[in-house]
Amino acid sequence: MSLVIEGEERIAAPIAAVWASLNDPEMLKASIPGCEMLEKTADDRMKATVVLKIGPIKASFAGEVALSNINPPTSYTISGEGKGGIAGFAKGGADVMLEEEGADATILRYKASADVGGKIAQLGSRLIVSTSKKLAGQFFSTFNERVSGLSAGDR
Template sequence: EMAATVVVKIGPIKATFNGEVTLKNLKPPHSYTIQGEGKGGIAGFAKGGADVTLTEDGPDTTVLKYAAKADVGGKIAQLGSRLIESTSKKLAGQFFSSFGEKVGG
């Protein structure tokens, strides 16, 4: 379990979510599940996760694939599902891109 702080802007609302991230279903070196949940004060709450698979693709390459899901509630949920969905996909992409840069060097 790890503490996490995420600042997110969805449409006109910018919120800071404080919460925890947990890795589950660890099956090294093939797959794991990452889950997180946080509260953003008046903005509401967010929770979600991703099922991650890792596949060797040559001696120095690993392919990471993920299927992410998210759920929000409170004031931020009033913004509409299309806006929230596009923002959550963007955030997941940024997270795993940054993860790949850190791990890959």
Template sequence: MDFTGEELITAPRDLVWAALNDPEIMRGCIPGCQRIERLSPDAFEATIKVKFSLLSATFHGLLTLSNVDAPKSYTLSAEGKGGIAGFARGSADIVLEKRGDETILYYRARAELGGKLAQLGERLLDSTSQKLAVGFFSDFNAAVVAKAATG
């Protein structure tokens, strides 16, 4: 499953970059995120509950940053296990383009699910994964704009 998108964020690129690296902002924006903890500058441990149609699963896993080119881009990779539901792996290439006092955030995401989740059907998984990504970036946009407004 691959999908792309973009968000126009009315905040400077440095502020958007800082928010992309802030575990508290990420926790509030990742749909179903119950916990996120920084393990190192480039690694986080997370617990995320996701609902796929009638099946919901809690994933425990690792988020890692690579290809870091601060404050322009990075790749965020995730891998989690959801018990009997299966596993989830994915990554998102994030690029921040400075446009005056605003920032355009471009993303290209990929996701792979296995186990019982994979049996649900590709169309359902595609739509749920895309909905989660769109929700994250929309919530992230709102969080960054709110942070910019409060200074």
């Protein structure tokens, strides 16, 4: 089962600060719902462990994250795949684009897609879509708060 999620966030921080945060494993770990571990294994690769509850199923996903199409400081593609044991698997990616809005703000646009299989896919598309949208929303709003707060602290 696959789905696409698109959105936009206005972040009160310069584009350079947003770009640096998008490439900071600690910032990403703090922003990803349920992320227990995220560590860089190469300049464009990370490994992660994320625990998620989707409906009645709670699973720990271990997987790899890769960055591609890297065009600093305006865009990249982030993709990953995680295996959740008997719960199934999830894989997906997002195109992330940054656009300056004046000197102190950045518009972050994203278009994400995901595929799930196994027991999770049997939960029904409506639950998976709503959970995925909620998780994407949580990630980007938490990321926004953290980057904006960091930037405000610099002034």
